[in-house]
Amino acid sequence: MTATAPEVVFPPLARDRRVQGWILSAGVSQAGDVAWYVGLAWSAAQVTTPAGVGLVMGIGALPRALVLLWGGALADRLDARRTMILANLGRILVLAVAAAVVGLAGVSVPLLLTVAAVFGVVDAIYTPAAGTMPRRMVRGDDLVKLAAGTQLANRLAVFVGAPLGGLLVAHGGLAAVMLVNAASFAVIAIALVWIVRPRLPQVSSGGASVRADLRAGFAYLRRDLPARTLVIALSGLNLCVGPVLAVGLVQRTSWAGWGAGSLGLFQACSGLLAAAGAVLAMRWKPSNPARTGLLALIFQAAGCAAIGLVPRAGVFVAMGVIGFTAGLASAQLSAVFQRTVDPGYLGRTSSIVSLSDEALMPVAMTGFGALVSLAGIAAACGLIGAFFAALMLWSAARMRRPPEQGGPGRLDRRKKQPAPAPE
Structure with missing residues (x-):
């Protein structure tokens, strides 16, 4: 047998x-x-x-x-x-x-x-x-x-x-x-x-060296459309929201004379609604979580645009929307990322997304600050919100098919073996 x-x-x-x-x-x-x-x-x-x-x-x-x-x-x-x-x-x-x-x-x-x-x-x-x-x-x-x-x-x-x-x-x-x-x-x-x-074995890379593995990782993203789309979407998400919250919200609060206490309340509102969004993510199972998460982030883009324009009460609403959609979409897209990326490339692919925060975020912060100085806070937030929404629409259009729901992804896709013949 x-x-x-x-x-x-x-x-x-x-x-x-x-x-x-x-x-x-x-x-x-x-x-x-x-x-x-x-x-x-x-x-x-x-x-x-x-x-x-x-x-x-x-x-x-x-x-x-x-x-x-x-x-x-x-x-x-x-x-x-x-x-x-x-x-x-x-x-x-x-x-x-x-x-x-x-x-x-x-x-x-x-x-x-x-x-x-x-x-x-x-x-x-x-x-x-x-x-x-x-x-x-x-x-x-x-x-x-x-x-x-x-x-x-x-x-x-x-x-x-x-x-x-x-x-x-x-x-x-x-x-x-x-x-x-x-x-x-x-x-x-x-x-x-x-x-x-871990309950499932690790799929280790088979490159001759770390350098060869790095080349293989970028080659994988070039040929795998869903994985590449998710990397672009998640990197763009971080680079759009980060400057608005770190620079735009602070400048709007300061210029409007709302005080540092309001800044803390805005952040607390976002944090509480993010927790509510995460709770909803635990219970809601959309048929295509990739597109659902990406489309939900369009509302987050609208919240980013609103921060530069609406009055104080509206900023609370905008921060609530940003927090809620972050809690909901982050859980969905994180799971989609885990299921979509080939398990042998998961470490390299996630490190590329993280690198956008480390290497490009200072550039994004500086550029957004310059845009605020040149065009004003309302125009800067509106422009980055529009770009953010367009990026999410583009990404959602490319993620047409839902990932597999039956298991952790390619890692456990096994062909059924025929029953052994009696000896």
Whole structure:
């Protein structure tokens, strides 16, 4: 008799301890990261100039951008779970050594720059590896729920981590923030060792070298229309919304004289509605989630355009629409991305999307700021909103066929084997 491979059993998501451990540990780690960035910014402000603070907060983006593509190739070559464990152990070691240096010599700009730069490198290795995990843990039908649950955990982490970072740095100094962040990395490392284990095997790249894998990754995007469309759409989404929220909303609030308190309320409104959108994503199963998510983002584009024009009450509505559509569409498109991209290229493809944030976002921010100076806030927001909507319509038109709903994608497409003949 011919031996057959054992069937993979996926428990219901509500009772799946591996998935629950993944979401909770990732949320704890995210809260630690948020607290760390608050503590880092505050500590830098105490020892250097505003320009120095900007350098400390931005220095990690350079090594992250330089290493991201290599990190994506490594994610497709090496065991993702082990890579993530080693990356977290490296973060813990860096923070422990830095906390000891702070205790002995105090906070200094070189120390802050070094830690931020090292974190940028580790992030570039960790993030693509983490991006390959969801597809190997749950059924294809559960990917939207997993993405929505992760998004909810991250939203809660921001609400918890920001005030936690302020309290820690105020009462315990930067060393306390470092130790708490190290503990959060220990939580996810322990979860990866004992709880979070992928159920499906990793499809590793077969290139002769990392450089060859990188070339193969770009060649894959050139020949795979759905994957290429999603990469363009997700990259464009980040580059359109980021400048409007980071520059346009701040300028509109300042010029209208609404005060810093209003800015915080706008952001809180967006965050709360994003959580509501993620909850809806858990329950709603459209026939073509790719097109549904992309078309929903047209409303987000309208919200971006409205920020530069409507009165204060209208900005609350616009931010609510932006948040709600982000929560809904992000979960849907994340699941579509996992199902659509060939599993052997998932790390490299996700690293290309992440690279748009790291390498192109500063250019987008600067360009949008210049556009505001030249044409005014209303025209700048209107133009970027129109471009955003057009990009989503173009992408939706190219995603005509829904991805497979029966499994995690190409990874588990098996031909039925005929029954063996009796000997």
